[in-house]
Amino acid sequence: MQKIRVELGERSYNIIIDSHILDGIGEKLKGFGFSPPIAIISNPTVYGLYGERVQVSIKNAGFDTITVIIPDGEEYKDLLWAQHIYGELLKHGLDRASTLIALGGGVIGDITGFVASTYMRGIDYIQVPTTLLAQVDSSVGGKTGVNHRLGKNMIGTFYQPKLVWIDVDTLKTLPRRELLAGLAEVIKYGVIWDEGLFKFLDDNKDRVLNIDRDALTHIIKRSCEIKAEVVSKDEKEMGLRAILNYGHTIGHAIETATEYTRYLHGEAVAIGMHLEARLSLMLNFIDENQAARIKTLIDSYGLPSEMPVDININSILSSMQLDKKAVAGELKFILPEKIGVAKIYKGIPTENMKAAISKCSLRL
Ligand code: NAD
Ligand code: GLY
Numbered sequence: 178m179q180k181i182r183v184e185l186g187e188r189s190y191n192i193i194i195d196s197h198i199l200d201g202i203g204e205k206l207k208g209f210g211f212s213p214p215i216a217i218i219s220n221p222t223v224y225g226l227y228g229e230r231v232q233v234s235i236k237n238a239g240f241d242t243i244t245v246i247i248p249d250g251e252e253y254k255d256l257l258w259a260q261h262i263y264g265e266l267l268k269h270g271l272d273r274a275s276t277l278i279a280l281g282g283g284v285i286g287d288i289t290g291f292v293a294s295t296y297m298r299g300i301d302y303i304q305v306p307t308t309l310l311a312q313v314d315s316s317v318g319g320k321t322g323v324n325h326r327l328g329k330n331m332i333g334t335f336y337q338p339k340l341v342w343i344d345v346d347t348l349k350t351l352p353r354r355e356l357l358a359g360l361a362e363v364i365k366y367g368v369i370w371d372e373g374l375f376k377f378l379d380d381n382k383d384r385v386l387n388i389d390r391d392a393l394t395h396i397i398k399r400s401c402e403i404k405a406e407v408v409s410k411d412e413k414e415m416g417l418r419a420i421l422n423y424g425h426t427i428g429h430a431i432e433t434a435t436e437y438t439r440y441l442h443g444e445a446v447a448i449g450m451h452l453e454a455r456l457s458l459m460l461n462f463i464d465e466n467q468a469a470r471i472k473t474l475i476d477s478y479g480l481p482s483e484m485p486v487d488i489n490i491n492s493i494l495s496s497m498q499l500d501k502k503a504v505a506g507e508l509k510f511i512l513p514e515k516i517g518v519a520k521i522y523k524g525i526p527t528e529n530m531k532a533a534i535s536k537c538s539l540r541l
Contacts, residue, residue, distance in 0.1 A: 178198070179195065179398045180192070181194070181392060181398065181401045182195055183233060183405040184407060184409040186335045190337060190341070191196045191340055191344065191521075192341040192343065194312075194343040194398050196345050196346065196390050197346055198343075199227060199230050199231060199305070199344040200233075200235065202234050202303075202342055203233075203235040203238030206235065206240065209276075209339060209340075211274065211275070211301060212272070212276075213239075213516070214240065215240045215242050215492075216226070216242070216243045216244070216265070216275065216276070216277050216278065217242055217243070217278045217280055217529045218245050218247070218279055218280065218288070218289040219244070219245075219280040219285055219477070219506050220245075220246060221246055222247070222368075223249075223307050223515070224456060225326055226244055226350055227280060230268075231280055232280070240476075243265065243269045244452060245266075245463045247261065251324070252324075253288075254283070254284045254287055254324050255323050259291060259323055262289075263292060263296060264403065266423055268527045271296070275300060275301075276299075276300065276301045276303065277300065277303070278305055279303070279304050279305060279338075281305075281306075281307055283306075283314070283316075286304050286311050286316050287315060287330070288321075289439060290321030290334075290338065291322055291323055291332075291336075292337065294321055294334040299336065302339065303338055303340045303341075304316035304340070304341045305341055305342045305343075307347040308355055308359055309351065309355070309363075309393075310362055311359075311496060312343045312345075312348075313362050313396070313397055313400035313401065314400070314404065315343055316338070316384065318418075319336050319337035321336050324463035325514065329429075329437070331428050335412060337412075337508060341401075343401075345393045348393060351437075355438055355441065355481055356388075356424040357385075357444075358441040358442060358443025358445070359443055360378075360385070360480070364378060364471075364480075365423050365450060366403045366515070367405070367421045367474075368423060368471055368513050368519065369421070369511065369519040370407075370517060371399060371517055372516045373517075374400075375400075375470075375474065377396065382477060386478075404421065405418065416521070417521075422509075422511055423449075423450060423453060423511035423513070423519055424449035424450030425446055426453065426508060426510050426511070427453060428442070428462075431484070432445045433492075433496040434489070434492045435485070435514075439485075444480060444481050447475045447480035447482060448482055448484060450475060451471065451475055452484060452534065453484040453510055454512075456512060456525075457514070460522075462520070462522075463501055463513050465541055467513070468513075494534070504534075508523070509521060509522070509523050
């Protein structure tokens with residue numbers, strides 16, 4: 178069992194990573210002093226696979242449970258479905274000492290965290306992430322939120338969970354495309370923070386892609402350690418935390434330009450990571466060999482790395498400008514300097530971006 182501590186003073190919490198621990202969640206909850214009922218928030222896909230095990234485990238530990246199911250999909254991560262969850266919690270009499278369990282991927286984790294942060298001015302919640310993306314990224318760090326018609330993740334809070342409980346075996350049922358999309362975020366940690374992780378991904382491709390338990394435990398643990406360290410230093414993204422957005426400035430713009438239908442988030446981030454490495458190369462922050470290694474690793478995991486030819490560069494530029502992470506129209510890029518080291522760069526004038534992105538689209 179791997180244990181990682183997210184150090185945030187009185188809001189500190191543990192991330193536990195192991196295999197076959199889903200049935201242990203009930204016992205684990207005993208130490209927290211939560212008052213029943215405990216509400217499990219999930220979707221039909223994940224609940225169908227793992228819901229009963231989680232529910233039985235919690236019941237066996239002496240807690241009553243209620244279950245709130247919302248439909249499966251990003252489009253349900255909105256205020257209407259948050260409102261539905263509030264209603265179910267109120268109907269079943271959950272109070273300020275109650276707890277929510279997010280059982281699912283990033284969609285379930287984000288909406289559950291958001292509801293927890295606002296229900297009765299804030300109640301506890303626990304993340305039980307079941308996608309690789311959620312296990313290495315979204316369940317850790319306390320960014321919660323729902324989408325608005327005018328923008329993704331535009332309504333949200335910073336609100337930390339009490340525990341993150343990761344059973345790597347849940348990844349065995351994850352569709353391959355979702356697994357690869359999660360791996361893009363792991364590659365991200367390697368590029369921005371840890372050459373050793375990057376090298377591990379390079380050297381252990383078959384093990385990772387075959388869901389070898391030890392290999393996955395290693396990359397999830399390392400990713401969570403890096404995220405925990407960054408979040409502990411900069412919880413509210415005043416500075417350093419922005420480094421976790423490597424590949425995301427261009428990635429988000431690609432998602433918007435393709436109306437969130439062509440790429441999974443991690444796939445768009447993979448393209449963004451390559452293009453931002455190219456940008457870094459153009460600015461002479463990284464050398465050709467290191468930039469090429471980034472693209473090679475992305476490609477070798479079967480992730481996309483090239484800007485689609487049919488996407489209009491102007492639409493990419495304007496959606497980057499609207500990104501909530503652009504402050505006063507100034508774009509922020511995370512630019513790798515070498516594998517394992519990246520910097521946050523704000524000085525690229527918007528008018529130069531068009532040429533830069535066009536050039537970046539060329540193959541290495
Ligand atoms: P998701 O939650 O939509 O899950 C992807 C699909 O996999 C869904 O159909 C889901 O039902 C299914 N699934 C989940 N676990 C499964 C399993 N073990 N076996 C089989 N199927 C399973 O997508 P995601 O990629 O996990 O998360 C994306 C969301 O995360 C987005 O809304 C994004 O904005 C958010 N996010 C948040 C943060 C953060 O810091 N809060 C960071 C990154 C992304
Ligand atoms: N996913 C980036 C962050 O949590 O800050």
